[in-house]
Amino acid sequence: xxxxxxxxxxxxxxxxxxxVEAITSILPVxxxxxxxxxxxxxxxxxxxxxxxxxxxxxxxxxxxxxxxxGGKVLAVETNKAIEKISADSxxxxxxxxxxxxxxxxxxxxxxxxxxxxxxxNVEGLLFGYRHFYGSYDYVGDSSKWYRNEVRVIRPASGIxxxxxxxxxxxxxxxxxxxxxxxxxxHYGWVKPPSKQQEKQKYFHSLWHEDDWLKKNVGDRSEFDYxxxxxxxxxxxxxxxxxxxxxxxxxxxxxxxxxxxxxxxKSRMKIGFEKxxxxxxxxxxxxxxxx
Numbered sequence: 001x002x003x004x005x006x007x008x009x010x011x012x013x014x015x016x017x018x019x020v021e022a023i024t025s026i027l028p029v030x031x032x033x034x035x036x037x038x039x040x041x042x043x044x045x046x047x048x049x050x051x052x053x054x055x056x057x058x059x060x061x062x063x064x065x066x067x068x069x070g071g072k073v074l075a076v077e078t079n080k081a082i083e084k085i086s087a088d089s090x091x092x093x094x095x096x097x098x099x100x101x102x103x104x105x106x107x108x109x110x111x112x113x114x115x116x117x118x119x120x121n122v123e124g125l126l127f128g129y130r131h132f133y134g135s136y137d138y139v140g141d142s143s144k145w146y147r148n149e150v151r152v153i154r155p156a157s158g159i160x161x162x163x164x165x166x167x168x169x170x171x172x173x174x175x176x177x178x179x180x181x182x183x184x185x186h187y188g189w190v191k192p193p194s195k196q197q198e199k200q201k202y203f204h205s206l207w208h209e210d211d212w213l214k215k216n217v218g219d220r221s222e223f224d225y226x227x228x229x230x231x232x233x234x235x236x237x238x239x240x241x242x243x244x245x246x247x248x249x250x251x252x253x254x255x256x257x258x259x260x261x262x263x264x265k266s267r268m269k270i271g272f273e274k275x276x277x278x279x280x281x282x283x284x285x286x287x288x289x290x
Contacts, residue, residue, distance in 0.1 A: 001117055004089040004155065005030035005055075008077035008165075009097045010038030010063060012047055015202070016195040018187055019044070019097040020051060021241040026093055026101050027053060029110050034084045036061045036077050059084060071164025071206045078161035085155045090117050091125075092155040096165070098188035099151075102239040105182035112180045113152065123159060123170060125152035125180035126286060133189045134253035136238060136246050138231040140189070142262050143269040143279060150175055150286050151184060164206075167285035177286045185239060192251050193222035225253050229261040 005026050012019040027033060033056045037045045048058055061080055067073040078094070085092050091113050095101070101109070109125075116122040126148050131140045150168055153159045159170045168175055191199070201217050208216075238246060269279060 001091070001114060002086065002089045003030050003091045003093055003113060004085045005033035005093045005095065006036075006078075006081040006085060007034075007095050007097060008036040008038065008061070008074070008081055009044055009048065010077075011040045011042055011202075012044040012097055013042040014040070015199040016191040017097040018100060018242065018245055020047060021100050021239070021245060022095050022097050023048070023051060023056070024053075025103070025239055025241050026095055026106075027055060028103075029106055029113075030055060030093055031089075032057060032086060034059070034081045036081045036084075038063050038077065057084070068206060068209065073206055074165035075161040075163060078165045082155065082160065087156050089155050092153050094151050094153065094168075095184075098186060100185045100187060100239050100242055101182065102185060102237070103241075105180075108181040109152070112178065112182075116178055120154070121176060122178050122289060123154050123157065123175040124150040124168065124177040124286065126177045126288070127151045127180050128183040129186055130183055130234070131186045131189065132234065133228055133231055134225040134255060135251075136187075136190055136242075136249065137234055138253070138255060138257070139234050140228065140230070141232040142230040143266045144229065147279065147282070148284075148286070149184070150177055152180060169285070174284070174286045176289050178289055185242075187242075193225065196223035196225075197221060226255070228255070229263075229266070230257075231255055232257050 007023065009019050023033060035048055035056060035058045037048065037058050037060055039062045045058060061077060063073055063077065112125055128148055129146060131145045132138065133140045149166060153168055159168050159175065162169050197220055200223060201213065204213055204217055
């Protein structure tokens with residue numbers, strides 16, 4: 001079985017992305033790894049080169065910064081990576097620069113890929129998500145966070161990234177998937193407040209015009225983490241590749257998980273989910289195969 005990892009990245013140092021940790025976390029189950037390196041303002045390409053793995057293949061790219069609607073440029077860059085995947089790969093493992101896989105999940109991911117390798121009706125594998133917020137000690141637990149996403153796809157079958165690169169489609173429809181029995185740890189909301197604010201200004205510029213940015217993001221120098229509606233304390237362990245980054249954390253975020261600011265609608269959704277295991281109105285860009 002051949003597996004190709006793939007991602008895109010730009011300004012990983014400037015915006016404090018754990019890009020190295022993301023790539024190295026899944027490198028053990030990949031035979032090759034495609035990186036589309038955007039035109040960065042920092043040494044991102046060198047950062048990736050310094051990983052030093054012969055599996056990694058880096059391709060330069062120039063982002064179309066005029067695509068300021070719906071984060072389309074992110075899907076464009078992802079599709080550039082998909083085009084570079086070897087034709088003989090059975091699976092392609094996608095990871096974004098702020099996502100990391102815990103090593104405890106690698107055996108089940110490997111097993112799932114082996115199990116469904118020859119089942120062509122299985123177009124992808126679905127991962128659960130933990131969204132860390134503010135610090136490495138808390139996870140978002142309201143209905144605003146997406147619970148699942150497809151991160152392993154079957155290449156050379158017409159699958160493409162769409163919208164803002166969160167998910168994939170084929171012929172204009174969602175993918176038919178099986179569970180990978182694994183979780184993705186999302187660290188996009190864990191970084192120094194100054195870096196988070198800088199990221200928000202740039203990130204939202206991929207969706208909105210300047211007037212919207214001025215009104216909704218503002219000119220603050222630091223991001224205000226206290227406005228979150230609900231978090232829960234994280235009781236598990238972080239991936240081994242994240243330990244150095246976690247030890248170097250230099251800011252404080254303290255939040256009382258008992259303080260919930262969720263709307264009534266959100267509280268009802270969470271309550272219904274706890275009872276029936278189903279989230280009302282949840283967006284699902286995939287179709288589970290029974």
